[in-house]
Amino acid sequence: MKTHKIAIIILILCLHTNLFADIAPNPIKARSISPKDPTSIRMESEKVIIDLYNDSSVVTCLFNMKNLGEQEKLQIGFPEMKFHYYRNKSKIDESKRFQVKENGRVVKFDFSDSLRYDKEYRKKLESYQIKEEWYLWESEFQQGEAKTIEVQYSLPYGMLYKTNERFFTYLLSTGANWKGTIGKAEITVNLKDIEMDSIISQKPSNCIISNDQLIWTFSDFEPTTKDDIKINYNSSKILYTGKKPIPPVFILDENLDKEFDLKSIEPNVIASIEVIKKPEETKKYTNQNNGVVKIYTKDFVLTELKRLIKAKSKEKIVLPDYDRLKEDYRLFINEDEVDFAKIIGFNTKSVAKLEIIDLKDEQNKIMIELKK
Secondary structure (H helix, E strand, O other): OOOOOOOEOOOOEOOOOOOOOOOOOOOOOOOOOOOOOOOEEEEEEEEEEEEOOOOEEEEEEEEEEHHHOOOEEEEEEEEOOHHHHHOOHHHHHHHHHHEEEEEEEOOOOEEEOOOOOOOHHHHHHHHHOOOEEEEEEEEEEEEOOEEEEEEEEEEOOOEOOOOOEEEEOHHHHHHOOOOOEEEEEEEEEEEOOOHHEEEEEEEOOOOEEOOEEEEEEEEEEOHHHHHHHEEEEEEOOOOOOOOOOOOOOEEEEEEEEEHHHHHHHHHHEEEEEEEOOOOHHOOOOOOOOOEEEEEEEEHHHHHHHHHHHHOOOOOOOOOOOOOHHEEEEEEEEEEEEOOOOHHHHOHHHHHEEEEEOOOOOOOOOEEEEEOO
């Protein structure tokens, strides 16, 4: 097992927060500080209690440590993960969010970066180029001395981008920095406002599920990434997806239909769909700037065409149904070929001439000439 003079406490939460949806989804990983000499401090046991909420987590850790060697002074570090917060917290806020005790006595901690007031460093930190800082505190162990170190902190929840799925990760693997193996570890996750059937998955597999708890236990082990605790669950809260879009105004066969549902109409009865977006055109139909959709059915277009032919053609003609009409005829207005839906709304007084031309080897033509 790797040993270090300056060691890292074995715990860390790894999460992607929904506060910064535009950042890359890189999990936080603890990085130890390289010392010259090995440490003789062993973690005899650890007990971790996690209260997991939809919006946050509160973690309390008890570490029973013992010095297996001579008197030793060392620094103990913990990643503060400040980048999860949009604005930097004050010292008072930090002390409330993160606390350390040794044998029940509160320990003063400080931050590791010596560039805290360096503008370039702060710029990188605030733009998430630097993904972690550290809490550090001094500790001293007499020969053979045992201590209980308590760490308590809270963090926001982890969330997969644009989904209702959330997760929590606790890295046991960082405990490999202490002397020898870890004697015993017990991790208990209390589901506070999360239903058990919302749990999608939990790792590793040696999890015991009891009521609203997930419990893992390990004995005399050297932790690796395979031992890291990972929980995926669905939030019971409704995912905010932004303002609901205002639906467009639908006009069906020249009639405004405020309650129209596009799913209610069969696609095979539609002759034409026209979408109007320009404000100067949509204001003819609505005061809302949300667009207009004009739909014409085949029966309506055919009826309008028959009306026009009856009013303006000297010839008597029996038109087939709309689908056959499209196969047998082509419509021209002022010598330009157009879709049959273009005759909608034509005033017969605006038509100067209407002529039907029968052709043997190609589609027949309906020629309409408008008054100038």
